[in-house]
Amino acid sequence: MKIAIVSDSIYPYHKGGKETRIFELSTRLAKAGNDVHIYTMKWWDQPGRIRKENGVTLHAISRKYKLYSGGRRSMVQGVLFGVACFRLLSEPFDVVDVDHMPYFPLFSMWIVCRLKRKPMTATWHEVWGGSYWRDYLGHLGFIASLLERLTVRIPDHIVAVSEFTAERLETILHSQKPITWIENGIDTAAIRRLKPSKQTSDVVFVGRLLSHKNVDVLIRAVAILTRKRPDITCLIISDGPERPQLERLSAKMGVSDNIVFTGFIEHDVDKFRLMKASRVFAHPSTREGFGIVALEALACGLPVVTTNHPENAARYMITPEIGRICKPTPQSLARAIESVLNDQDLRDTTEVARSFDWRVSARALEKVYAR
Amino acid sequence: MKVLIATPYYLPTVGGLETYVREVAKGLARIGWDVVIVCGDRDAKTMSSEILEGYTLYRLPFWLTVSNTPLDPRWPAMLRKIVKFEKPDVMNVHTPVPSMALAALFVPKRTPLVVTYHAGSMRKGRALTDLVISCYEATLLPWLLNRADSIVCASSFVRERFLTRWHDKSMTITPGVDIQQFVPTNDTPAGKRLVFVGDFRDPRKGLNVLLSAIKNLPDVSLHVVGEGGALTQDQVTFTGIKRGAELLRELNSAKALVLPSTTDAEAMACGLPVIGSNIGGIGGVITNGQDGLLVPPSDEKALESAIDVLFSDEAVRAQYGRAGRRKAVREYSWTDRISDTARVLEAAL
Numbered sequence: 001m002k003i004a005i006v007s008d009s010i011y012p013y014h015k016g017g018k019e020t021r022i023f024e025l026s027t028r029l030a031k032a033g034n035d036v037h038i039y040t041m042k043w044w045d046q047p048g049r050i051r052k053e054n055g056v057t058l059h060a061i062s063r064k065y066k067l068y069s070g071g072r073r074s075m076v077q078g079v080l081f082g083v084a085c086f087r088l089l090s091e092p093f094d095v096v097d098v099d100h101m102p103y104f105p106l107f108s109m110w111i112v113c114r115l116k117r118k119p120m121t122a123t124w125h126e127v128w129g130g131s132y133w134r135d136y137l138g139h140l141g142f143i144a145s146l147l148e149r150l151t152v153r154i155p156d157h158i159v160a161v162s163e164f165t166a167e168r169l170e171t172i173l174h175s176q177k178p179i180t181w182i183e184n185g186i187d188t189a190a191i192r193r194l195k196p197s198k199q200t201s202d203v204v205f206v207g208r209l210l211s212h213k214n215v216d217v218l219i220r221a222v223a224i225l226t227r228k229r230p231d232i233t234c235l236i237i238s239d240g241p242e243r244p245q246l247e248r249l250s251a252k253m254g255v256s257d258n259i260v261f262t263g264f265i266e267h268d269v270d271k272f273r274l275m276k277a278s279r280v281f282a283h284p285s286t287r288e289g290f291g292i293v294a295l296e297a298l299a300c301g302l303p304v305v306t307t308n309h310p311e312n313a314a315r316y317m318i319t320p321e322i323g324r325i326c327k328p329t330p331q332s333l334a335r336a337i338e339s340v341l342n343d344q345d346l347r348d349t350t351e352v353a354r355s356f357d358w359r360v361s362a363r364a365l366e367k368v369y370a371r
Numbered sequence: 372m373k374v375l376i377a378t379p380y381y382l383p384t385v386g387g388l389e390t391y392v393r394e395v396a397k398g399l400a401r402i403g404w405d406v407v408i409v410c411g412d413r414d415a416k417t418m419s420s421e422i423l424e425g426y427t428l429y430r431l432p433f434w435l436t437v438s439n440t441p442l443d444p445r446w447p448a449m450l451r452k453i454v455k456f457e458k459p460d461v462m463n464v465h466t467p468v469p470s471m472a473l474a475a476l477f478v479p480k481r482t483p484l485v486v487t488y489h490a491g492s493m494r495k496g497r498a499l500t501d502l503v504i505s506c507y508e509a510t511l512l513p514w515l516l517n518r519a520d521s522i523v524c525a526s527s528f529v530r531e532r533f534l535t536r537w538h539d540k541s542m543t544i545t546p547g548v549d550i551q552q553f554v555p556t557n558d559t560p561a562g563k564r565l566v567f568v569g570d571f572r573d574p575r576k577g578l579n580v581l582l583s584a585i586k587n588l589p590d591v592s593l594h595v596v597g598e599g600g601a602l603t604q605d606q607v608t609f610t611g612i613k614r615g616a617e618l619l620r621e622l623n624s625a626k627a628l629v630l631p632s633t634t635d636a637e638a639m640a641c642g643l644p645v646i647g648s649n650i651g652g653i654g655g656v657i658t659n660g661q662d663g664l665l666v667p668p669s670d671e672k673a674l675e676s677a678i679d680v681l682f683s684d685e686a687v688r689a690q691y692g693r694a695g696r697r698k699a700v701r702e703y704s705w706t707d708r709i710s711d712t713a714r715v716l717e718a719a720l
Contacts, residue, residue: 047452048429057419145627 002035002092003369007099008081008108009067010058013043017292018125021161021184022056028362028363029357030055039088041065046231070079070135078102088112090270095369097121098155103144106151122155122220125170149173159368164313180368184292185358186281190351191299194269196276199259201235203337204278204302206271207285208292209240214284214307216242216249220330221282223253232258235278237271239264275300280340284327287311296323298352303346317356373405374716375459377450377475377481379441379468379506381410381428385614388489390547391525392465393424398709400425407457409450411441411470416447417442429453432469438500441470447477454478463487463523464515469507472515483719486519488529488541505539518718523712544712548636548704552615555642555696556623559689563588566625566638568618576649577630577669582607583675591678593629596621626688627676627681636703639663639695642687646677664693 001027011023022038030036035057042060046050052060061086064078080146082104088096089112098109100122113120126149133141136294152158152175159180160166166181203222215236222234236246236259243261250259275281281297283306287296291314294304304323308313314326324336340346375574378392390456392408400406406426422428433443433451450471464475467490471617475484494503501579509717509718516522522541524530530543550646565585571578577597585591585606587640613621619641629646635656638645645656657663664680666673681688 045418045456046420046427046429047449047456048420050417052413052419052421193580 001366001369002094003029003037004088004091004093004096004148005036005038005039005099006040006085006088006096006105006256007011008041008105010038010040010043014067016174017184020328021125021284022099024185024358025362025365026056028358029366032362032366034366035091037089038093039085039368041084059091061085072214073102075140081105082108086110086112089115089359093118095119095121097123097159097365098263099370100124100151101150103147106154110154120155121157121159122151123161124152124165124169125161127165127172129168135210144324151179157368157371159365162313163316179236180364182361182364182368183356184295185356185361186198186295186299186353188299188354188357190275191272191296192350194272194276197270197273199235199274199277201233201274201278202229202231202341203234203280204237204275204280205235205282205284206237206275206297207240207283208238209236209242209246211240211242212285212287213240213316214328217284217328217330218282219246219253219255219259221248221284221337222250222258223255224330224334226255226258228338234259234282235262235274236260237262237265238275272296274299275302278302280305280337281323282333282337283307283314284328284333285309285312285314288314291315291317294318294362295353295356298349298356301348301350303340303343303349305333305340307333317352320351321345322352372403372405372461372717373457373459374461374463375407375409375454375457376463376465377409377471379411379470381412381430382406384503387525387546387572388465388468391487391489394547394549395463395709395712396426396699397424398705399577399713402713404713407453407459409453409471411446413441419612421436421615425455438504440468443470446470446474451478453661454482461485461719463716466490466512466515470513473511476511476515476518480518484518485521485522485716486516486521487523488534490529491523497678507708522717523715542711542715544708545707548640548699548703550640550700550704553619553622553637553640553699555692559685560624560626562626564594564625565591565593565627565629565678566596566621566643567629568613568621568638569612569630571597572597579631580669580671580674582673584678587675588678588682591682594621594625594668605698623660628680629678636699640699642692642696644681646681647672658660658694658698662691 006028007022011019019215026036037057037059039059039061040061041064042165049060055104062081063193065080066074067077068074085105085108098105106122125351126250130145133145137144152173155177159182160169162183163181166179169175169179204270205218225232229251267270275297281302281304285296285308286307294317297304304318305323306318307326307328309328318325326332326336326338376392376396380432381389396406396408408426409429411433412430415430417432419430430588433441433447435442463485464472466472466485516537522537524541524543526545527543528542560581569576582604585593594610595612596613598612622641622643627644629647635645647657647665648668649665657665659665664677
């Protein structure tokens with residue numbers, strides 16, 4: 001099958017969750033015997049508009065425009081790349097999968113697909129909705145949110161990267177088109193091979209120290225847990241603007257000996273080693289698009305405690321066999337952690353993580369394309 | 372050290388030149404060179420790049436092919452662009468197919484140039500084509516060879532007979548054998564099978580002599596590998612053209628190679644004794660009575676008894692085979708040829 005993927009930004013030239021997803025899926029689709037072509041900007045410096053990498057053919061349909069202007073996604077880049085998509089008129093393909101960002105390519109690809117009589121699939125990473133757009137762009141946010149609403153009507157089939165995004169496509173954007181959700185994966189085999197770190201802990205948190213991650217709730221929960229377990233240890237991995245306040249808080253609660261702030265850890269491998277040497281993953285966040293860290297924790301063999309907040313996508317993954325869902329309050333979180341630490345009947349969480357395999361996602365995607 | 376190798380054709384097209392370039396590229400990359408290959412590709416629509424086996428490969432599209440020569444007026448500009456980006460220390464152009472060589476003439480002179488010349492004159496015996504080729508060989512080719520800092524010839528014939536004028540700055544590096552791929556099998560093949568490899572439409576290869584020689588040896592069978600129509604004779608199987616792994620299989624299921632052309636070193640690497648006529652370059656490859664047998668050309672009787680000698684004494688056959696393998700490893704491996712090539716390229720700087 002000749003698969004065309006349209007996305008203005010690609011791994012490893014620009015690194016992010018979306019780019020990683022396209023990279024992991026496209027290389028696997030190619031390995032499965034498909035002819036995979038990605039139409040993008042000219043990210044590479046080598047002369048020539050075509051580049052073959054890891055079995056996938058990259059086509060530059062426009063020069064490399066700046067993705068961001070003034071800290072936000074550039075509108076000009078979106079329009080120019082959208083126009084460049086008309087180049088696909090002269091490209092043969094069986095199916096096309098268009099990245100929803102930056103919206104404009106969806107319009108040109110709609111025309112291309114109608115003229116070529118080819119089915120059009122689009123991948124949605126996140127749904128922003130009117131209020132978020134107004135925060136992001138101001139007045140222009142109104143136009144952008146209108147664009148977002150219009151574009152969900154274009155593709156014949158939508159692939160959402162999580163159940164959460166799929167839900168929001170229906171509830172916020174009122175999409176009428178068939179939606180398949182195909183999650184991100186994780187390389188469980190690579191994590192399984194790692195040796196646990198010597199630095200053991202009972203509870204571990206991983207994430208940027210931002211206010212919506214609710215690390216303060218975790219610190220208060222640890223304080224409650226010390227009443228029963230005075231030796232409990234909690235590792236807080238990574239860094240962020242909230243760190244000084246959080247360190248003050250842990251001193252105030254009298255748990256500075258129980259809580260260790262590791263600071264930023266450069267290599268994922270070291271992070272996974274520390275996680276593998278812990279017993280439960282605390283994930284008190286109230287906003288997650290997919291919740292990749294929760295998945296990483298499962299792959300490391302850790303049960304996950306997360307919150308029932310409506311904007312937290314991580315909660316969809318967690319069942320009582322592999323973790324707990326609690327309210328974002330210290331009492332509730334402490335109870336949930338205690339209950340997991342005492343639970344003898346938990347399943348092997350790596351088994352659950354294995355179902356979030358890139359290979360499985362790639363096969364599911366192949367099925368969507370084959371329709 | 373960075374080398375840019377320009378070749379008219381490359382994989383997936385297979386042939387002597389392509390194999391030579393690939394072995395040199397892989398070998399140089401293995402000893403720490405930064406290797407960039409630029410080739411023409413009849414399926415390409417636009418210039419593309421990729422990473423392959425440790426080197427970078429650029430494929431250039433072309434408009435038309437005249438007598439196996441890809442032609443495109445954009446090539447000089449494309450090659451210049453690649454040279455400007457990759458900044459190679461030295462450039463290595465493979466000919467006689469002139470397209471890349473001509474493009475290389477447009478690259479600024481500060482990049483040293485080494486020309487590798489694979490075959491003799493390209494003249495083919497067709498009047499018009501030959502006229503064009505003669506013009507090229509009288510004008511542009513000397514210009515290219517004069518511009519070259521040194522010249523590598525793929526056979527001593529090319530160096531001694533065809534490029535005599537440039538003898539002083541040329542050297543011969545013949546193609547080697549992939550001694551890792553062409554290896555003997557552990558078990559001796561059953562039966563008395565001989566193998567012949569080559570274009571047998573060419574009467575000089577002497578397949579007819581071989582065919583009449585084996586008529587008197589009824590239990591001997593023969594596999595003929597190569598281009599040419601099927602002949603009908605019991606004992607004989609025609610396999611068509613085989614390369615690489617398929618050729619290896621053919622060689623490994625036979626007990627000896629007869630009347631070879633260019634495959635002798637491969638057969639020796641596989642531990643096969645070689646029977647050849649005492650003519651041309653063959654005598655230089657086989658040492659009579661050590662790793663094979665040499666017979667006078669067109670002598671059916673002598674050939675017949677040579678085959679008989681090998682098949683009647685398995686110990687002798689095995690001993691010749693082992694000696695052949697040793698010789699192939701010693702004299703025909705790519706390793707030495709790669710260091711020779713590296714030395715020529717470095718000397719051009």
